[in-house]
Amino acid sequence: MSLQPFLIPASPVRFEEEIKKSTFITYLAHTPSIEEAKAFIETIKTQHKDARHNCWAFVAGRSDDSMKWGFSDDGEPSGTAGKPILAQLTGSGVGELTAVVTRYFGGIRLGTGGLVKAYGGGVQQALKQLQTIEKKVTTLLQLRLDYPLMPLTQSIMTQFEATEVKADYSEKVELVIELECLQVAAFKETLINKSGAKVLINQPN
Template sequence: MNNQPYKIPAQSVIFEEEIKKSLFITQLAHTPSVDEAKAFIESIRQQHLNAGHNCWGYVAGRPENSMLWGFSDDREPSGTAGKPILAQLSGSGVGEISAVVTRYSGGIKLGTGGLVKAYGGGVQQALKLLQTIEKKITTKLRLQLDYAFMPVAQSLIAQFKAQEVQADYSDTISLVIEIERLLVADFTQSIINKSGAKAMVKSLEDNNNN
């Protein structure tokens, strides 16, 4: 399991260009799953029902997870649209991203090389306009601790930029926190050391949000 953060789109992007009388409209969007990628592609298709082609590609998870990649030439000659689109996306290092390139043909044939350049180039230009944010991979931990240790625990939670998700107060305090996976080992060690091994830390990996 890869715990490293990765880049995702911060917002949608549209890039338009005219090549030999054909209008190419490239749209990028943040799509965290295959279903959301397909819904985005369908929404663009509905916007451009009169277009000759709505070619697309998506990377619907971590950038390197090819199990979540997809593409379509949408009636363009095989290999001239979907693959060049996906090649740009998969090479960008950005995850959870979809691209749809809409083509309104102007009647001049571009040839296979021209199509590859147009579709891949549109996505390349759109990617230059894209702003990204970092997606951190998080998990949830349950902390069991005495009331006297609460101030120290809260200080460590803040120090490790964790979020308190749930708190139950009875004989002892039970906290559920969300924390970046990369920091779990250091956080656990710190809380055990500072509590004299009295604080209990348990992973709730089954409930993690990733």
């Protein structure tokens, strides 16, 4: 698994066009998991239950993680809708993204080449409007320390942009913090050096 940050959608997009009297409406949304991708697809299907087709594809993780891809032609000829949509998504380099293309049939057949162009092209146009943000890959660390070491620990947390997830103040301070994976080694080294190895650091399973 890559620890590098990757792009995800910042907000949903809707793009509509008419091709030979058929209306194609493309929806893009941020879906961090396969379950959320499927839920979004069902929402659009319900919204457009009178449409001839609701074809879709999703990339539920990083854009290069094929274990989290899915697609459907939803009744269009095989390979003319789901795959072209997926090809646009994976080519965009954006992760956690689902596209649903709704088609209201206008009575004129487009042929397989026309369908590939219509479905792929709609997603391509929608992607041009998509705003993205960077998602950092993070992990959790458990810290156990004496109270006098709190100011030092908090200062190092700020330096590494770590956030406190949970804190337990009993005999010692026990913190659970979230930190970018790429920063873990440097964070541990800094904290151990500056505290004289008095802060215990564990990675929860």
